[in-house]
Amino acid sequence: MSSHREAPEISKDPVADSTDLYAFVNPDSPSTVTIIANYVPLEGPAGGPNFYEFGDDVLYEINVDNDGDAKAEIMYHFRFQTVVLNPDTFLYNTGQITLPVFQDDKNKIWNRRQFYTVSRIANGKEMILGTHLSCPPCNIGPRSTPNYAALAQAAIHSLPDGTKVFAGQRREGFYVDLGSIFDLGALRPVQNFHLIPMAATMGVDATKNLNVHSIAIQVPKTTLTADGSNPTDPTNPKSVIGVWTTAYRRRARVRDDDHDTGTGPWVQVSRLGNPLFNEAIVPMARKDHWNSVPPKEDAGFIQYVQQPELARLLPVLYPGVFPKLAAYTKPRADLVAILLTGIPNGIVPGFPGNFTGKPPADLLRLNMAIAPSSSPSILGILGGDVAGFPNGRRVSDDVVTIEVRAVAGATIPLVDPSFTPDTALPALTQGVAPDPNLDRYLAQFPYLGTPKDGFDTPSS
Numbered sequence: 224m225s226s227h228r229e230a231p232e233i234s235k236d237p238v239a240d241s242t243d244l245y246a247f248v249n250p251d252s253p254s255t256v257t258i259i260a261n262y263v264p265l266e267g268p269a270g271g272p273n274f275y276e277f278g279d280d281v282l283y284e285i286n287v288d289n290d291g292d293a294k295a296e297i298m299y300h301f302r303f304q305t306v307v308l309n310p311d312t313f314l315y316n317t318g319q320i321t322l323p324v325f326q327d328d329k330n331k332i333w334n335r336r337q338f339y340t341v342s343r344i345a346n347g348k349e350m351i352l353g354t355h356l357s358c359p360p361c362n363i364g365p366r367s368t369p370n371y372a373a374l375a376q377a378a379i380h381s382l383p384d385g386t387k388v389f390a391g392q393r394r395e396g397f398y399v400d401l402g403s404i405f406d407l408g409a410l411r412p413v414q415n416f417h418l419i420p421m422a423a424t425m426g427v428d429a430t431k432n433l434n435v436h437s438i439a440i441q442v443p444k445t446t447l448t449a450d451g452s453n454p455t456d457p458t459n460p461k462s463v464i465g466v467w468t469t470a471y472r473r474r475a476r477v478r479d480d481d482h483d484t485g486t487g488p489w490v491q492v493s494r495l496g497n498p499l500f501n502e503a504i505v506p507m508a509r510k511d512h513w514n515s516v517p518p519k520e521d522a523g524f525i526q527y528v529q530q531p532e533l534a535r536l537l538p539v540l541y542p543g544v545f546p547k548l549a550a551y552t553k554p555r556a557d558l559v560a561i562l563l564t565g566i567p568n569g570i571v572p573g574f575p576g577n578f579t580g581k582p583p584a585d586l587l588r589l590n591m592a593i594a595p596s597s598s599p600s601i602l603g604i605l606g607g608d609v610a611g612f613p614n615g616r617r618v619s620d621d622v623v624t625i626e627v628r629a630v631a632g633a634t635i636p637l638v639d640p641s642f643t644p645d646t647a648l649p650a651l652t653q654g655v656a657p658d659p660n661l662d663r664y665l666a667q668f669p670y671l672g673t674p675k676d677g678f679d680t681p682s683s
Contacts (some may be wrong), residue, residue, distance in 0.1 A: 227264035229502040233493050237263050239276035239470040241495040241542050243397050246466045246615040250595040259466035266434040269677030274361035277303040288465040289449040291580030293519040298344040310336050323377030328381035338596035352382045358391040364678030378585040387441040396618040400653045408540045412654040416541050426654030432680050439669035459573035465579050465586030467496040496585040497562050498622040500596045518584035522576035523584050529554035533630045547645045548632045557634040574609040581630050583612050589615035618670050619657040620641050
């Protein structure tokens with residue numbers, strides 16, 4: 224998964240577990256940028272009676288580095304509060320939820336609700352952007368939430384400073400053949416070449432019927448640049464930002480008869496920049512530590528990017544298919560650029576780059592001066608589309624295929640022209656494409672589609 228169960232400890236704490244991070248220039252509003260941080264992995268739609276929600280005891284943070292020092296100059300904080308209206312029922316709702324929270328009927332049939340506060344921190348000063356903002360309910364089924372799209376639309380909040388926010392359940396946008404990939408690195412379309420061969424077939428979308436909880440924020444580009452300017456020159460370093468999300472819990476936890484109480488300073492328990500970094504780059508013994516440190520300390524993990532384990536495994540798992548990759552022993556400067564520094568101008572033809580500086584840090588880097596593509600490719604830059612991953616990340620980018628091909632050697636020639644990729648590399652794919660159903664993605668904010676409901680969604 225992109226980052227759904229990437230480390231032993233955080234996999235036990237789903238409300239603080241960041242699953243995916245997206246950052247892109249909005250195709251329908253190109254003067255703005257949307258950042259989406261997803262939490263609570265692998266939500267089965269039939270999750271009652273205690274449906275999924277954010278953690279009241281978690282501090283959620285979206286971070287922006289706009290000067291290339293791998294430190295956050297801008298931070299958006301989200302804190303949630305759960306309100307139970309009827310303590311004498313076990314039910315999430317006792318009738319149809321047809322009205323958004325601010326128009327709720329007097330019967331209070333929607334029993335368990337969440338609200339949140341969002342603030343912006345810059346130059347050491349915190350500004351509260353919105354308080355008591357409502358989340359939508361979870362999508363339960365046709366009887367409980369008969370017009371869910373309208374409930375979700377009512378939970379999109381436009382704030383006075385031009386920011387737009389949404390926090391709540393969404394359809395899982397990340398598609399992956401999870402069952403195949405973690406079965407000894409099998410990719411179904413080429414599994415006939417595997418060490419343990421099986422007939423080639425298309426991939427299976429393991430997440431198509433799952434949901435996630437999204438924190439989405441849309442802001443004017445001018446609020447993200449270091450000097451407040453509008454980024455129009457793709458070659459100007461000021462046009463590039465680095466983004467990551469973090470989650471914090473209080474250092475101490477005290478249990479009593481009724482509830483747990485957190486105390487002490489906030490401690491980072493989860494973070495995410497590029498997809499699959501902790502999942503498939505960092506070794507298991509260091510995954511929990513990686514989740515606890517800031518990106519500016521990623522120099523301590525650079526060896527795993529320079530010599531990734533997956534690059535050594537592919538020639539073993541696919542005998543005779545990757546002889547050139549097997550023979551390549553130089554440190555992977557291409558992966559360091561993609562994942563830890565950004566890509567300098569002139570490395571990829573037609574791409575002005577998203578280089579943020581030499582300090583290695585796992586950040587999702589976005590060149591905000593590059594316009595959205597009129598014909599986007601799910602393979603992003605590998606597909607000739609410089610508006611896609613690893614220049615930021617859009618909700619439908621096939622990051623699994625992109626990163627597997629990169630690790631397998633597709634991007635080595637960009638920094639080492641003496642290397643010729645193995646001939647089988649263009650066929651390397653997970654065999655899963657974006658779900659053609661219109662409800663997986665939206666054409667407008669918050670871009671991830673209507674979550675699946677428990678009544679209509681099969682369990683398998």
